[in-house]
Amino acid sequence: MSDSSAVWNNAMRLAEDLSYVPPTAPLPSWIKGFLVTAVHSNDNAIVDAAIEAANILNDFWFKVAYDAHRIDGEKPYDSAECLWIPGCTTCAFVALKPDDNDVNLYMCVKAIVEECKKGADWKQPTHVSRIVPVEQAASELELDSLAARVLPGHFPARDADAEPISFEVHYEEHSALRHFQSADVNRVVAAHVPRVGYRVDLKKPMKTIIVINAGGSMMMSVVENYDELNHFNIRTAVNEKLANTVPSAVA
Numbered sequence: 001m002s003d004s005s006a007v008w009n010n011a012m013r014l015a016e017d018l019s020y021v022p023p024t025a026p027l028p029s030w031i032k033g034f035l036v037t038a039v040h041s042n043d044n045a046i047v048d049a050a051i052e053a054a055n056i057l058n059d060f061w062f063k064v065a066y067d068a069h070r071i072d073g074e075k076p077y078d079s080a081e082c083l084w085i086p087g088c089t090t091c092a093f094v095a096l097k098p099d100d101n102d103v104n105l106y107m108c109v110k111a112i113v114e115e116c117k118k119g120a121d122w123k124q125p126t127h128v129s130r131i132v133p134v135e136q137a138a139s140e141l142e143l144d145s146l147a148a149r150v151l152p153g154h155f156p157a158r159d160a161d162a163e164p165i166s167f168e169v170h171y172e173e174h175s176a177l178r179h180f181q182s183a184d185v186n187r188v189v190a191a192h193v194p195r196v197g198y199r200v201d202l203k204k205p206m207k208t209i210i211v212i213n214a215g216g217s218m219m220m221s222v223v224e225n226y227d228e229l230n231h232f233n234i235r236t237a238v239n240e241k242l243a244n245t246v247p248s249a250v251a
Contacts, residue, residue, distance in 0.1 A: 026086055026217040027137040029149075033080070033095040034109065035212055035219060037129040037174075039235055048127040050082040050092035056112060056125065057094065066108060074102040087215030088175040093134070105133035106223045113229045116237035130233045132210060134219040140178055143185065143211070143218050147192040154207065154222040158197025166201035167193060167209060170226065174214040185211055189220075 034057075038049035056062060057080035067076055077096035085093050096103055109131050116124065138146040158165070171185040189209055190200065208226035212219040223229075230236040 026139045026215070027083075027093065027219070029136060029138055029146075030099055031093070031095055031134070031137050032099065032101065032103070032105065033093055033134055034105065035085070035091055035130075035132040035134055035174075035214065036094055037091045037132075039127055039129045045127065046090065046092050047082075049129065050094055052125050052127045053094050053131055054080040054082050056128075057096070057108070062111075066103075066111065069107065074104075075100060077101040077103050085174075085214045085217055087177055088217075091174045091214055094131075105135060105221060109133050109232050110225070110229060113232060113234055113237045116234045125234055129235050130231065132212065132232050133221040133223060134212070135221040137217050137219045140176065140180075140213055140216055140218045143180075143188050146218055146220050147189045150220045150222065151189070151192040151209070154209075155193045155198060157194055160196050162197050164197055164199040165207065166199055166205045167207040168200065168202050168205040169209045169211060171211045171213070174212065176213040177216045178213075180213060 034053065036046070036050050036053045038045040040048075057077075063076075070076060075098075077098070078101075079097050081095050081097055083093045083095055085091060096105075112131060136146060136150050155165075155167075169186040169189045171180075171182045173179065189211060193209075205226075206224060208223050210219075210221050210223060210226070226232075
């Protein structure tokens with residue numbers, strides 16, 4: 001994008017300045033990557049978590065493993081970069097570069113969670129709590145247009161006699177500048193899912209539309225197995241691994 005350099009120059013990179021300075025604009029709309037939350041709540045917790053998440057994504061063997069499952073023609077990512085989310089101090093963003101990569105974010109984070117569950121060769125994370133995929137972002141006042149951009153690729157038109165695909169909308173806020181009722185968010189987002197061939201299921205959906213309001217940015221992605229993957233909480237996955245490998249004390 002022609003104006004991407006100007007936007008990136010205004011973004012606060014964690015690697016350049018670890019002190020938080022609230023930028024004036026939301027994340028750029030084409031940004032692609034992951035929202036990261038921290039296990040701890042001390043001053044540097046989110047910085048440590050973001051850097052740790054980026055290190056996982058930049059790990060040579062992780063990238064090799066992901067590239068082995070890429071579809072022919074997909075453009076891979078070269079690096080993962082830590083950024084502050086404008087107006088938000090409770091979470092950070094890890095962007096995949098270049099901007100026009102074709103990476104399947106869901107497959108990336110699914111691989112991280114599953115590797116944490118079974119024990120990966122790379123160091124088990126100690127600072128990251130959740131790594132949530134983000135396909136696109138917008139101002140918190142542009143939710144409708146964000147849904148119009150993201151959802152058609154995940155919810156194409158289907159025949160009336162096809163077995164309905166179940167879905168849900170999951171909404172969460174992190175230091176939101178404006179609070180929105182979940183019911184209102186669900187209504188706006190679900191309006192972009194075709195009525196034919198799809199149905200809402202809050203108990204066991206096949207697909208989950210994740211909507212995150214952080215600072216002045218609204219972020220969105222569509223994933224599968226959201227509950228089974230612990231809501232992308234990799235600390236939970238690590239703890240499950242430890243529980244399965246560390247013998248309990250015998251009284």
